[in-house]
Amino acid sequence: MQSDDKPINGQTNPSFLDLFDQTPSDTDLDKEPGTTRLAQLRAGWNASWAQGGFLHGRWEELRQAPHAGWHGMANWIKALLVLTGVCAVIILLDTAGDIFDATLSRVADSVPATRAGTSAAGELWGVVDxxxxxxxxxxxxxxxxxxxxxxxxxxxxxxxxxxxxxxxxTGARITWTVWGASSVLAVWSAAPADGRTVATGIAVLAWTIVSTLALRGLSLRPVVNNFIPPVPDLQPHIEIRPEIHIPAPAPAPDDDTPDNVHPLQR
Incomplete structure (x- = not known):
């Protein structure tokens, strides 16, 4: 039994209530002796898988989905695929976040140990970090x-x-600017009083150097477009139409005029 819902994009929307409509009622089963609720469910299951049944129609839509494409497949299959994709993306992002967090935690724990070395880069990083x-x-x-x-x-x-x-x-560049400014203020606030100026200067210089990558291609100069649209080439065209003069027809001869009388011509 088909659904009574209105079609969307030329496709019928199946309703799960159609499955119950195909189940025989208790009155029909009571006519036959020895029928039970299990027999009623079995009869409804068989009816739904018959030609034109609810489950048979859904199986046909699922079987034809690979050949029908995205625009031709049923709407409930599209919704199922979208829901599955969203769940997969959420799981991947959650896993990637845990891995990234664990990696950064290891890097953060190893920074104080490497600071005590003789590396100049490590010492400069310690001044800011x-x-x-x-x-x-x-x-x-x-x-x-x-x-x-x-x-x-x-x-x-x-x-x-x-x-x-x-x-x-653009949003990442704004985040980078705010992040760098707040980091410089934090260095100025927590650095030792004797070396506060030097530590803040190193933080500003490091932030400025790395900003050449974060703000790559950004220009404070206003963009002026001096684009002049092309002027269409207009050339005057003189159309000369020849005049054709058609002579007026000669007057019809009068019946009373004799044939040997002609008008005087010069």
Missing amino acids: NPIRSYIAQHTAGLSVSASAVYTFWQMVGWFGLIGGFIGS
């Missing part, structure tokens, strides 16, 4: 989140602004 760690630790004492989690979030925001800004995203 240690005040930020101290600032985060001081201002997260009364929060429900730990200082290490906030530090990891700070790193993730920085990577997002850097990568997104390099791609050309």
